[in-house]
Each structure stands twice: as C-alpha cells, then as structure tokens.
Amino acid sequence: MYRLSQYLTDAFSRRFSRAVRENYQQDEAYASTPQGRFWLAVAIVSLLLLPLVLPSYPLFVATQILVAALAGLGLHLLVGGAGQISLGQAAFVGVGAYVSSHLTGDLAPLGILMGGLVAAMIGMVLGISSLRIKGAYLAIGTLAFQFLADYIFRRWTEFTGGVAGRKLPPEDTFLGLPLTDDRVIFYMGLAFAIPLFFYAKRLLSTRAGRGWFAVRDNDLSAQLSGVDLMRSKLTAFALSAFYAGIAGGILIHLIGVVTPENFVLFFSIQYLALVIVGGAGTVLGAVFGAFFIVLIPEVLSVLAAAFGPQYVAQLSAWRSVVFGGLILMFLILEPRGLVGLWGRIRDYFRTWPLPY
Amino acid sequence: MARVLLEASGLYLSFKGVKALVDVNFKVAEGDLFAVIGPNGAGKTSLLNVLSGLYRPQQGQVVFLGEDLAGQTPQQRVRKGLGRTFQNLELFRGMTVLDNVKLGAELATGGYTDLTPQTRIEWKIRRQAEEVLDYLHLAPYRHVPAGALPYGLQKRVEVARALAGRPQLLLLDEPMAGLSLEEKQDLARFLLDARREWNTTLVLVEHDLKAVLELSTGVLVMSYGEVLYHGLPSGVRENQRVAEAYLGRSA
Numbered sequence: 001m002y003r004l005s006q007y008l009t010d011a012f013s014r015r016f017s018r019a020v021r022e023n024y025q026q027d028e029a030y031a032s033t034p035q036g037r038f039w040l041a042v043a044i045v046s047l048l049l050l051p052l053v054l055p056s057y058p059l060f061v062a063t064q065i066l067v068a069a070l071a072g073l074g075l076h077l078l079v080g081g082a083g084q085i086s087l088g089q090a091a092f093v094g095v096g097a098y099v100s101s102h103l104t105g106d107l108a109p110l111g112i113l114m115g116g117l118v119a120a121m122i123g124m125v126l127g128i129s130s131l132r133i134k135g136a137y138l139a140i141g142t143l144a145f146q147f148l149a150d151y152i153f154r155r156w157t158e159f160t161g162g163v164a165g166r167k168l169p170p171e172d173t174f175l176g177l178p179l180t181d182d183r184v185i186f187y188m189g190l191a192f193a194i195p196l197f198f199y200a201k202r203l204l205s206t207r208a209g210r211g212w213f214a215v216r217d218n219d220l221s222a223q224l225s226g227v228d229l230m231r232s233k234l235t236a237f238a239l240s241a242f243y244a245g246i247a248g249g250i251l252i253h254l255i256g257v258v259t260p261e262n263f264v265l266f267f268s269i270q271y272l273a274l275v276i277v278g279g280a281g282t283v284l285g286a287v288f289g290a291f292f293i294v295l296i297p298e299v300l301s302v303l304a305a306a307f308g309p310q311y312v313a314q315l316s317a318w319r320s321v322v323f324g325g326l327i328l329m330f331l332i333l334e335p336r337g338l339v340g341l342w343g344r345i346r347d348y349f350r351t352w353p354l355p356y
Numbered sequence: 357m358a359r360v361l362l363e364a365s366g367l368y369l370s371f372k373g374v375k376a377l378v379d380v381n382f383k384v385a386e387g388d389l390f391a392v393i394g395p396n397g398a399g400k401t402s403l404l405n406v407l408s409g410l411y412r413p414q415q416g417q418v419v420f421l422g423e424d425l426a427g428q429t430p431q432q433r434v435r436k437g438l439g440r441t442f443q444n445l446e447l448f449r450g451m452t453v454l455d456n457v458k459l460g461a462e463l464a465t466g467g468y469t470d471l472t473p474q475t476r477i478e479w480k481i482r483r484q485a486e487e488v489l490d491y492l493h494l495a496p497y498r499h500v501p502a503g504a505l506p507y508g509l510q511k512r513v514e515v516a517r518a519l520a521g522r523p524q525l526l527l528l529d530e531p532m533a534g535l536s537l538e539e540k541q542d543l544a545r546f547l548l549d550a551r552r553e554w555n556t557t558l559v560l561v562e563h564d565l566k567a568v569l570e571l572s573t574g575v576l577v578m579s580y581g582e583v584l585y586h587g588l589p590s591g592v593r594e595n596q597r598v599a600e601a602y603l604g605r606s607a
Contacts, residue, residue: 206478208470210459213451221446224408225517226434226463235470 047190051183059182061298063254066189067247069290072274073200073283074243079272080281081209082236083216084130088142089244089271091149094263095119096245097252098159101166108174112192112249116242123241127234146265153260165259168252179253189250196243201283203239212236213281273323277330279337288338296323358385361525361557362407362438367416369402369581376402377413378581384525384574389551389558391568391589394578395601400561401443403578404527407559408440409433421524435463439523441514443530443561449503453494456502456517457485463521488520491553492546508539515543519550525557526550532564540564544571569593577601 051059075089096115103111129141153160160166172179179185203209211232214222223229252258270293278289297319304311304318311318334340362384369377376399384390392400405411407418409430418425420438434440448456461484465477489495492512497505502513511531518526531547532540544567550556562568568575569589577585577592579601585592592598 202473203471206473207462207481208473210451210455210462211470213455214448214459217448217450218446221442221448222459224410224430224434224440224446225459226431226521227459228431231470239471 044194047194051186056182059186060254061294063182063186063189063250065290065294066186066193067251067254068271068274068294069286070189070193070196070250071244071247072271072278072289073197073286074240074247075271075275076278076281076283076286077200077203077212077243078236078240079275080279080285081204081212081216082233083212084127084233084236085135085139085272086126086142086237086240087139087265087268087272088126088146088149089240090263090265090267091146092119092123092241092244093248093251093267094149094153094258094260095122095241096248097258097263098153098166098248099245100249101168101252101258102159104168104172104179106174108172108179108253109188109191112188112246112253115249116245119245119248120238120242123244124234124238126241127237130233130237131230143265146268150260150264153263160260161258163260165257167257170256180256182254185250185253188253192246192250196246197283200243204281204283208232208235273327277327277337279339282339284342285337285339288342292326292338293323296326358387360384361386361388361421362559363419364403364407365416365419367403367406367413367418369399369406369411369413375581377406380416380578380581380583382576382583382586384557384559386524386557387551387555388574389547389560389572390574390576391572392559392561392576392578393563393565393568394584397580398578399581400578401529402581404440404529404559404561408438408527434521434523437522437524439518439521439526441518441526441528441531443533445507445510445514447502447510447514447517450501452499453502453505453513453516454485454489454498456513457488457494457520458482460517460520461485461488463523484522485520488516491549492516492519493542508535511535511539512543512546515546519554519556522554523556525559528558528560530561530563532562532567540567547571565592 050062054062071089071093074092075086078084078086096112096119098115099118100108100111100115103114126142126145130138133141154163156162168179170180174184174188177184204212211222211227214225214227215229215232215236219229222232248263251262255262274286274289274293276289277292278285278287300319300322301312301315304315330337336343360383363382365381367377367380369375380399380403382390392403394400402411406413409425409428409432420433420436423436425433425438428436430440448459451459458481461481464484465480486495486498489498492515494509494512494516497509497513502510505513511534515528515531518528528547532543535543547558547560548571551558560568560572569592572589575585575587575589575592576583577595577598579597584597584601585595
C-alpha cells in the first residue's frame with residue numbers, strides 16, 4: 001500500500017509538477033521538462049496538420065492570426081523588449097507587402113524575405129530618431145513616419161499602384177503549387193514564422209534581450225554596464241521592422257491584393273493593442289494577443305448575425321467599443337496581459353490539488 | 357608600493373559658479389580600499405561621476421592603468437575595467453537578479469554579436485554570474501525580479517552586477533547608505549572578500565565614518581569641493597580641518 005502511494009505520488013509529480021532542474025543547462029533551456037517538450041511537439045504538429053482539417057474560411061482566419069502574431073512579435077521585441085514605443089508597425093507591414101508584391105511566383109519566399117530586409121533597413125533609419133528622443137516624443141516621431149509611409153503608398157504609383165493597389169497574378173504558382181490556395185500560403189507562413197519565433201525566444205533570453213531589457217529599465221545604468229545604447233536600440237528597431245515586413249509579405253499572398261487601406265494608422269494601434277493585451281515582452285504574448293485581436297471581430301460578427309440582421313450594420317462601431325473596453329480592462333485588471341493570466345491558470349493546475 | 361591604478365590630478369569641476377571640485381589630486385594603488393568621505397554636498401558623487409565619465413571636468417586629468425581617460429565615454433571606461441555602482445539604486449527592476457548579474461558578467465567574458473546567440477559563451481556568462489551570486493549569497497533570489505527585492509538585497513544585487521564584470525577598480529557610491537547594521541557588516545565582508553579573491557581595487561564613497569576608518573587603506577576627505585585630507589585613515593581623527601568640517605569650529 002505504501003509502495004503504491006509512493007508510486008502514485010511520484011508519477012503525479014513527474015507528470016504535473018515542474019521537474020527538478022539539476023544543472024544550469026536545464027534551468028535555461030525552454031521546454032526543459034518532458035512535459036514541456038511534449039506540449040511543444042504537440043503544438044508544432046497540430047500547426048502542421050491544421051490545413052488538412054480546417055475548412056477554407058477558418059484557415060484564412062488562422063493565417064491572419066499567424067500574420068498578426070509575426071508583426072506583433074516584432075513590436076513585442078521593440079516595445080516590451082527595448083521599451084521603445086512605435087506607432088508605425090503597420091507601415092513596416094506595408095513596406096514588406098509592397099516589396100514582396102514585386103517578386104512572386106517561384107520567387108515568392110525570396111520576395112517575402114526581401115520585404116523583411118527592406119523594412120529592416122527603413123526601421124533602422126527610423127530607429128536613429130530614438131537615439132535623441134524618448135517616450136511620447138518618440139511615439140509622435142513614429143506616428144509621423146506612419147503618415148509619411150501612407151502618403152508614399154498612395155502617391156508612388158509606379159511602385160505601389162497608388163490607391164488602387166497592386167494585384168498579384170491570379171494564376172500564381174510556387175514550384176507547381178497554386179499560390180492562391182490558402183493551405184500553401186499557410187505552410188509558407190509557417191515556414192517563416194516557426195524559425196522566427198524560436199529565434200525571438202532565444203534572443204530575448206541571451207545577450208541581445210538582456211541589453212534591450214536593460215535599456216528599457218534604466219538606460220543610464222545600461223550604459224554604465226557596458227551596453228551599447230545605439231546598437232541596442234537600432235537592432236531592436238531593425239528586427240521589429242523585419243518581422244513586420246515578413247508578416248506583410250505573407251499577408252499579401254493571403255489577400256491577393258495590396259492597397260494602402262491595409263496599412264493605415266488603425267492597424268498600427270491594433271498591433272500596439274496586441275502587445276499590451278498579450279503581455280509585453282514575451283513571445284507567447286504575441287500569439288495570445290494575435291488570437292485576441294483577430295478573433296474578437298470574428299466572434300462579434302457571429303454574435304451580431306445571431307441576434308439578427310439589423311445589428312450587422314452597426315457591427316464596426318460595436319467592434320471598436322468592445323475592443324477599447326477590453327484593452328482598458330486588461331490594463332486595469334491584468335497588466336501582464338494574457339500571458340500573466342495564463343501563468344496564473346497554469347500555476348493553479350500545476351499545484352492542484354495540493355496548493356501548499 | 358603597489359602599481360598605481362588610478363590617478364587624478366588637478367581636477368576642477370563647476371556648475372555655473374558652484375564649485376564641485378577644486379584641485380582634487382589623489383592616487384589609488386592596486387589592492388587599495390580607498391574611501392572618499394565628506395559632508396553632504398562635498399562633491400563626492402561629482403568626483404565619482406567625473407571618474408566614470410558622466411561629467412567632464414573643466415581641468416585636470418584622470419589616468420587609469422597608465423592611460424588618459426579624457427574623451428572616453430562611460431561605456432569605454434567600464435569596458436576597460438572601471439566599474440561603478442550608484443547611490444540611488446539604478447538596477448534593472450524588471451529583470452531577474454540573474455539577468456542583472458549576467459549583464460554585468462558580459463563585460464568580463466567579452467561580448468559577441470548580439471543577433472547570433474552563442475551557447476558556449478552564454479554558459480560562460482552564466483557560470484560567472486552564478487559564482488558571484490554564490491559569493492554574495494544571492495542564489496536563492498536568482499529568478500526574482502530585482503525590483504521586487506527589499507532594499508538591502510537590491511543594494512547587494514547592484515554590487516553583484518558590478519563585481520560580475522570583474523572590474524579592476526570598482527567605484528562604489530555609498531553602498532552602505534540606508535542599510536541596517538547587520539546588512540552593513542555583511543556588505544563590508546563581501547567587499548573585502550571580493551578584494552581578496554578577485555583582487556578588485558575599491559573606491560568607496562561613504563558617510564559611515566566608523567566603517568570607513570576600520571576598513572580602508574587610504575582616505576580622501578572633501579568639503580565644498582576641496583580636499584581636506586589625503587592619507588592613511590589613522591590620521592583622519594587628528595586632522596584639524598576635518599574636525600572643523602564635520603563638527604564646526606570651536607567658539
């Protein structure tokens with residue numbers, strides 16, 4: 001009987017509690033426990049299987065989440081990491097989108113990559129302004145960039161197609177696969193997103209991340225600890241824009257047409273909301289935040305349709321109200337965002353049923 | 357006489373007529389525990405700021421390891437082995453204790469390009485950080501955000517962060533201010549340990565005269581930017597000018 005109880009306790013703690021870490025290596029690795037590795041594998045495999053089970057429209061939404069998560073992750077590195085605020089993330093998404101709209105067909109992945117790189121270069125230039133100004137002033141500076149980019153998107157017709165935008169070739173294929181198929185686009189997005197997510201996670205827990213956090217918390221002290229402020233800020237801006245550019249490239253393949261309306265200030269603010277709701281400075285926060293901002297409008301439109309057609313007309317107004325309310329709620333009730341909420345839930349079940 | 361690490365000569369610093377430093381000269385030899393004391397507003401912190409490069413003196417020069425530091429940024433000075441802690445805590449409050457110390461340790465292990473993480477160097481940084489954490493008895497708090505710790509521990513984390521970079525010379529701005537007696541004793545012991553173990557030379561700004569006189573090997577007494585006394589701690593109490601500055605002139 002004693003043996004049995006001992007076995008059960010052991011099995012229970014092995015399965016549900018965090019395994020004891022025996023050395024520094026285990027302490028630093030993500031998914032260091034068997035359970036953690038298991039869930040990571042499950043997550044990746046289910047992502048890979050998703051297009052095979054989901055019908056067309058939900059897959060479209062899933063790809064939207066993926067795009068939002070990528071662009072949001074970039075902003076996470078900048079806002080939650082280096083503590084620099086930016087209201088121009090949508091403009092960088094736009095840059096990535098327009099650049100990659102010029103390289104399609106078999107060159108599509110190269111185009112997406114190029115979009116990211118061009119966005120990164122512009123981001124670095126914008127980052128120079130952060131060396132002189134901080135906080136609200138920087139926010140205004142990036143806001144100016146957002147408007148400037150919007151103006152260029154509308155007026156530089158040779159490159160952007162102006163207000164009408166640029167359409168992708170309708171019968172586009174990548175190595176024989178139809179690029180109009182949402183499943184192909186989803187896989188292409190994943191091929192970019194998964195490495196980029198692991199990379200971001202790794203960066204945040206190594207030198208670059210420490211430098212960014214130090215700049216965020218106390219830039220004077222960071223300098224006196226040997227952190228190169230300029231380099232830290234510029235890499236944060238460049239990487240943030242790179243992630244946004246990649247997201248833009250995937251986005252245009254998803255919607256098939258690039259118009260300036262997809263990159264206006266509203267979306268920049270939405271990305272910022274994504275960061276706050278998700279929980280600034282964490283990789284998981286970007287995923288949660290992306291689910292949140294993409295799914296809320298979907299849920300609302302389903303609800304509106306369920307209540308009756310007369311509500312559908314007011315949908316966009318209600319969407320903004322609900323959106324704003326939820327963001328306020330998060331700021332007041334859970335400043336650490338959905339990640340904080342998730343951590344609390346996980347801790348509750350990890351110690352259940354013996355919390356003390 | 358051991359090798360001279362740091363030498364300041366003829367330092368003048370004034371802020372629009374307020375004279376913060378007037379002709380300050382001193383030398384710190386390797387292995388010293390050099391204390392700078394003086395009443396409020398004596399210019400002690402200004403002196404440290406000049407040494408670490410936050411202020412630029414109007415005259416005079418600072419020589420560290422035989423090299424004139426004029427025109428070098430604070431970062432360059434830190435990288436050369438001139439560490440610094442602050443009077444009012446300047447920790448990275450949102451980072452864990454371990455990350456704070458690791459950031460300091462990067463100085464000693466040498467950096468690498470930020471965007472290509474290298475596991476081997478990361479482990480080196482981690483080991484070095486853990487060594488310092490062990491030394492300062494901070495290991496139980498390594499995953500706690502630094503801002504959540506009590507004041508005494510935060511002070512200790514700041515010392516740990518500076519020590520993790522293995523500075524040759526560490527400038528400490530009132531490390532014991534606001535600590536309880538026990539915490540002061542602990543910190544003093546840690547500092548002496550660091551000096552013995554890693555051969556770190558210490559320059560200490562301090563108000564606690566008793567601690568200074570017991571610990572230090574050399575003292576600089578300042579008042580209104582002027583040097584009143586420079587020499588062994590045993591001579592401080594007998595010095596007439598120091599007594600006047602601290603206690604006032606007898607009627």
